[in-house]
Amino acid sequence: MKNKLKIGLVQYAPIWENKAESIERIKKLVNKISDIDLLIFPEMTLTGFTMKSDHFSEEVEGASYHFFSLLAKEKKCAVMYGIIEKGIRKNFNTLVHLNNQGKIITTYRKIHPFSYSKENIFYGKGKETIVGKVKGLKIGLSICYDLRFPELYRFYAKEKVHLIVDIANWPDTRIEHWRTLLKARAIENQCYVVGVNRVGDDLKLHYNGFSSLFDPMGKEIIAVENDEMIIESEIDKSYVNEVRKKLPFLKDMRLI
Numbered sequence: 199m200k201n202k203l204k205i206g207l208v209q210y211a212p213i214w215e216n217k218a219e220s221i222e223r224i225k226k227l228v229n230k231i232s233d234i235d236l237l238i239f240p241e242m243t244l245t246g247f248t249m250k251s252d253h254f255s256e257e258v259e260g261a262s263y264h265f266f267s268l269l270a271k272e273k274k275c276a277v278m279y280g281i282i283e284k285g286i287r288k289n290f291n292t293l294v295h296l297n298n299q300g301k302i303i304t305t306y307r308k309i310h311p312f313s314y315s316k317e318n319i320f321y322g323k324g325k326e327t328i329v330g331k332v333k334g335l336k337i338g339l340s341i342c343y344d345l346r347f348p349e350l351y352r353f354y355a356k357e358k359v360h361l362i363v364d365i366a367n368w369p370d371t372r373i374e375h376w377r378t379l380l381k382a383r384a385i386e387n388q389c390y391v392v393g394v395n396r397v398g399d400d401l402k403l404h405y406n407g408f409s410s411l412f413d414p415m416g417k418e419i420i421a422v423e424n425d426e427m428i429i430e431s432e433i434d435k436s437y438v439n440e441v442r443k444k445l446p447f448l449k450d451m452r453l454i
Contacts, residue, residue, distance in 0.1 A: 201435040203335050206234045206428045209409040211398025217244040221265055231428055236332050239279040240365050240396040241342050247367035251320045255284040258305055267300030274298050276332045280365050288322035293339050293365055295330045304330050306339035310347055327353045335360040335435050342366035345379045352454045355387040360438045366395045370406040377408055384412035388442050390433045397426055414441040
């Protein structure tokens, strides 16, 4: 339907540092889905939040791409997923966006590596904001810790995106930060915000998901705790335009 986008938030537990087993888990999860426009997976989708970047890095069109490309073509939907992208001096924590033909539309490199866990030592810093597009909706891309830096999202607001996506490995000890920040990004930028988080455990941390969708007024549309599942919902481009017309706050931005 025109102006509508059906999305699937893939909240799952990757098998720690095991791409092959994670792929098998994803296959079981997505087996029954249909009629989705965009599937969104968590950060570092197939490995979990590992600091072994050299060991698990790959080219953008590497093994992960081949799996997700086939998935996009099979399900006839766009796909967003996370990889460890091989770089020259440092590797990157990267989001890859494929269209429904399995072709790469764009890639986003995480601008703010999580220094608290020393991610900045093992991963380079992205330098560019990236806007993708699915069915005419403009989508601003981000990864996990980026969510704490509202200035990034103001650039997306200036681009008049309809949706902001944040893919994450956000632990349960700070999950209220996650929930509050997602809502704040929606309110201040007057657009839908989707956060896709993992569940399960890695070697040190527990994750309880709370993958969520907020609308341009900050209303929580969906939020799921703990369950490993594909959370389906729909966003409406015309509602974003309606909110921004009725409450033209973005026109008063001065510093960006």
